[in-house]
Amino acid sequence: MKHYMDPGSGSCRRVGATAQHLGIKPTEVFVDLLMGANRSPEYLAINPNGMVPSLVDGSVTLWEADVIMIHLAEKAGATPLWPAGAERQDVLRWMFWAAEHFRQGPPMFVEELYLKRFMGLAPDESRVAEGRRRIERFAPILDAQLGGRKFVAGNEVTLADFALAAPLSHMVRAKLPFDPYPNIMAWNARLHEIPAWRDTGVRLRARMDKAADAAGLRFDD
Ligand SMILES: N[C@@H](CCC(=O)N[C@@H](CS)C(=O)NCC(=O)O)C(=O)O
Numbered sequence: 412m413k414h415y416m417d418p419g420s421g422s423c424r425r426v427g428a429t430a431q432h433l434g435i436k437p438t439e440v441f442v443d444l445l446m447g448a449n450r451s452p453e454y455l456a457i458n459p460n461g462m463v464p465s466l467v468d469g470s471v472t473l474w475e476a477d478v479i480m481i482h483l484a485e486k487a488g489a490t491p492l493w494p495a496g497a498e499r500q501d502v503l504r505w506m507f508w509a510a511e512h513f514r515q516g517p518p519m520f521v522e523e524l525y526l527k528r529f530m531g532l533a534p535d536e537s538r539v540a541e542g543r544r545r546i547e548r549f550a551p552i553l554d555a556q557l558g559g560r561k562f563v564a565g566n567e568v569t570l571a572d573f574a575l576a577a578p579l580s581h582m583v584r585a586k587l588p589f590d591p592y593p594n595i596m597a598w599n600a601r602l603h604e605i606p607a608w609r610d611t612g613v614r615l616r617a618r619m620d621k622a623a624d625a626a627g628l629r630f631d632d
Pocket of ligand 1: 420421422423444449461462463464474475476477
C-alpha cells in the first residue's frame with residue numbers, strides 16, 4: 412500500500428494519523444508540494460487534481476483524504492474510529508460538514524498568511540477576510556457541539572475528529588482566529604494526547620521548519 416503525501420499537509424496528516432492509530436503502515440511516497448511535485452505527469456496520472464494525499468492499495472487508487480481514511484478503517488475491521496450504525500451516520504455527518512463548510516475557511520488563512528511567505532508574496536487581504544467570514548459562520552456550530560463532549564461524536568475519537576482538526580494544523584503560524592471558541596481550542600489540545608495525532612503534528616511541524624530554514628524564514632513561535 413502506498414500513501415502519496417507531504418507531511419506538511421493537514422490533509423495528509425489525517426490519513427497518516429488514521430493509519431498510525433489503526434496500526435497500518437503504508438509505504439510513504441513523498442510528493443514535495445513546495446517544489447511542485449504534485450504537478451508532475453507521473454503524479455497527475457495517480458491524482459488528476461494534483462493534490463495530496465492519494466493511496467494506491469493493490470488495484471485500488473484513491474484520492475480524497477476522507478475516503479482514504481474510511482478505506483483504512485474498513486481494512487482494520489471493527490474500530491471505534493469508524494463506529495457502526497447510527498453512530499457512523501453521525502461521524503459521516505461531521506465529515507461531510509467538515510468538507511462542505513468547516514474546512515473552507517482555514518486554508519485561506521494558511522495560504523495567504525503562511526504559505527505565501529515561502530513564495531515571497533503578499534497576502535490577499537480579501538481572501539483572509541473571506542476565510543474569517545467562513546470561520547465566524549461555522550466555528551460556533553462546532554464549538555457548541557463540543558460543549559460537554561470529549562470528541563465530536565461522543566467520548567471516543569473518530570474519523571470525524573481527524574477530519575475536522577486537520578485544517579487547524581497550522582493554527583499559530585497561519586494566525587487562525589479560533590481564540591473565541593474555547594471548546595474547539597480545548598478539543599484541539601485534547602487531540603494532541605492521542606499519539607497518532609501528536610506524532611503526525613510533530614512531523615508536520617518538522618517538515619515546515621525544514622522548509623522555513625531552507626527559505627531563510629523565521630517565525631516567532
Ligand atoms: N479535498 C482534498 C483536498 C486535498 C488538499 O487540499 N491537498 C492540498 C494539501 S493540504 C494540496 O495538495 N494542495 C496542492 C494544490 O492545490 O496544488 C482531500 O480531502 O484530499
